[in-house]
Amino acid sequence: MWAWGTDQHVRFWSRRQLHETFVHRLDLELASGATSYVDPAVAFDAIDEFLANIKADRDICLVLARGKTPN
Secondary structure: OOOOOOOOOHHHHHHHHHHHHHHHHHHHHHHHOOOOOOOHHHHHHHHHHHHHHHHHHHHHHHHHHOOOOOO
């Protein structure tokens, strides 16, 4: 199973989708003026995921910019 970053397991995508949904939900709530609740554990994990994968994100962007596909 392919994923960017060091975690090459299915759990990568479950975690990634949690954080994507979390960020877009907060964006929608802030835009509509609604009060948002942020679970501290989810927020911490989202930051941890970002920092753990930032190098891989950069590397995959460079590969795609050259018109290639990731391995």
